[in-house]
Amino acid sequence: MNAVLAMNGGTEITAWLRSSGLEIVLLVVGAMLFGRFAAFVRDRVTTKIDASFHSSDALVRTEAAKHRHALAQVITWVVLTIVYVLVGMEVLRRLGFSVTGLVAPAAVLGAALGFGAQRIVQDILAGFFLITERQYGFGDVVQIAVTGSAEPAEGTVEDVTLRITTLRNADGEVITIPNGQIVKVTNLSKDWARAAIDVPVSAQADINKINEVLHEVCTKAYQDARLKPLLLDEPSVMGVEDLSLDEMNIRMVARTLPGKQFEVGRELRVRVAAALRKEGISETA
Numbered sequence: 001m002n003a004v005l006a007m008n009g010g011t012e013i014t015a016w017l018r019s020s021g022l023e024i025v026l027l028v029v030g031a032m033l034f035g036r037f038a039a040f041v042r043d044r045v046t047t048k049i050d051a052s053f054h055s056s057d058a059l060v061r062t063e064a065a066k067h068r069h070a071l072a073q074v075i076t077w078v079v080l081t082i083v084y085v086l087v088g089m090e091v092l093r094r095l096g097f098s099v100t101g102l103v104a105p106a107a108v109l110g111a112a113l114g115f116g117a118q119r120i121v122q123d124i125l126a127g128f129f130l131i132t133e134r135q136y137g138f139g140d141v142v143q144i145a146v147t148g149s150a151e152p153a154e155g156t157v158e159d160v161t162l163r164i165t166t167l168r169n170a171d172g173e174v175i176t177i178p179n180g181q182i183v184k185v186t187n188l189s190k191d192w193a194r195a196a197i198d199v200p201v202s203a204q205a206d207i208n209k210i211n212e213v214l215h216e217v218c219t220k221a222y223q224d225a226r227l228k229p230l231l232l233d234e235p236s237v238m239g240v241e242d243l244s245l246d247e248m249n250i251r252m253v254a255r256t257l258p259g260k261q262f263e264v265g266r267e268l269r270v271r272v273a274a275a276l277r278k279e280g281i282s283e284t285a
Contacts, residue, residue: 020094027094031087035080042076046138069138070160074131077161120163122180127162130179136160136187141259142167145184146177152186153177189258192232195265197252198241199272205281207248211237213279214252217271221254227267230260235268 046069129135136142136157143152144165153175155167165182167175201210218235221227235254242249252272256264 024091024094027087027090031083034083038076038080042072045072070131070136070157073138073160074127074162077163119178119180123163123178124180126179126182127160127164130165130182130185131160131162135185136190139259140190141188143186143188144177144182147181147183152184188261191258193256193258193261195235195254195256195261195268197254197265197268197272198249199252199276200247200249201276201281203244203246203248205248207240207250209279210250210276210281211239213275213281214250214272217268217275218252218254221268221271227264230256230264232256 138157138160140157141155142157143154144167145152153167153169155169155173155175157165158168158174159166163179165177165179167177169175199210199214214237218237222231222234232255235252238251238253240248241251252268254261254264254268
């Protein structure tokens with residue numbers, strides 16, 4: 001009798017493995033293969049978008065290219081999430097769980113976790129508007145004010161999904177920010193950027209002479225073969241920005257390609273310091 005029961009049990013297990021068990025394995029393997037395929041397609045699309053950017057350091061992604069790059073990442077994330085959820089439901093059904101029977105417990109569990117889920121929903125909704133409104137995209141240099149943090153997070157956008165934004169700062173550190181906690185975004189590389197250089201000099205210095213020197217620096221910088229591709233027009237001298245009894249600040253500004261304002265600003269400061277020193281004019285501390 002026991003032998004018969006054992007034989008029947010073994011037959012049932014074998015039949016289950018050949019039917020539902022095999023289907024579960026195929027579903028899991030299929031989901032894994034689909035995930036790899038989706039990542040492969042996403043990488044091909046983003047590589048094609050970035051091809052023009054990698055061809056020269058002076059070239060910068062257009063706003064449309066940055067948006068398409070971020071959109072490819074978001075669509076991949078959404079599609080994979082849906083596929084994994086559907087596969088999980090099919091696996092549960094083949095394991096003998098009634099998906100319709102889980103509706104009531106899921107409703108109770110959803111109500112219990114409602115307050116926690118609010119944060120996730122908030123992140124996803126905020127991510128949706130970040131993408132559709134094109135506030136920033138892959139490769140943008142941004143400053144993000146985060147709820148509960150005194151210092152803004154600053155860096156280059158490396159990844160954008162509906163839930164999180166990933167930045168890499170100047171020290172190479174990766175910063176992950178839930179989209180729902182973003183309060184303010186300062187995009188430093190949208191369309192064009194501006195390098196502002198304040199030149200502190202003594203209040204007793206000859207302002208006309210200093211303006212002549214700075215105008216000459218601006219002209220030579222725009223004629224320089226290395227700097228001109230980064231500039232949208234010739235830098236200009238705005239005049240005295242700040243004045244005190246001991247010193248005054250004279251401001252120069254230059255419109256640059258997005259993300260190139262830091263490089264241009266450093267180069268202009270070097271040129272200004274050298275030109276003033278050559279004319280015997282010293283900058284104040």
